[in-house]
Amino acid sequence: MLYTVLKSLHIISDIVWIGGMLINAFVIAMVPPTIRTGVITALRPYDRRVTTAGLAGAWIFGLILAFGYVGFSGGWLHLKLLIVVMLSALHGMQSAWLRRMEADPHLDPPAFVRVAMPIVLVSVVVVVLLAVVKPF
Structure with missing residues (x-):
């Protein structure tokens, strides 16, 4: 029972x-500079409170599942963790660029x-396939 609750919280x-x-x-790629400041000002609190909380929950519940139930024996989990680390870093870069673009709307990120x-969509597909199929 606890396993399914933790797995559900991880997926949520x-x-x-x-x-x-x-x-x-x-927002970073599509919102034009003329309205960028207002959109980013509205988005940043959501990113800090909701998206970052989702990131923290994914890590916390995922590590509990990995240590308590799955173990670190499968190569699929190592690849999944590598992708999750890269997604976490990308989220940090997004947050930093949102802050910079809010201050200077004409600034373009790398x-x-x-x-x-x-990148996010392909990463999610790979992570889900790794978690479900466990190919190695």
């Missing part, structure tokens, strides 16, 4: 975190941050 946290990252990616949407 993942959805909240990835949803927030996709919103950030959309390409890696601007194309975060496909």
Whole structure:
């Protein structure tokens, strides 16, 4: 019973975190400089409170599951953790660039941050496949 509750909380946290990252990616890449400041000013509190809480929940519940139930024996988990570390770093970069773009709306982030949407989507597909199929 506890395992299914923890797994559910992990998945819920993942959805909240990835949803927030996709919103950030959309705003960074698509919102024109003329309205950028207002949109980012509205988005940043959501990112700090909700998306970051989703990130923390994903890590906390994921590590509890890994240490308590799964173990670190599968190579699939190591690859999954590597991807999650990279997604966590990307979220940090998104947050930093949102702060910078709020201060200077004409500032453009590097390409890696601007194309975060496909990076996040492909990463999520790979992570889900690794967690479900456990290929190695």
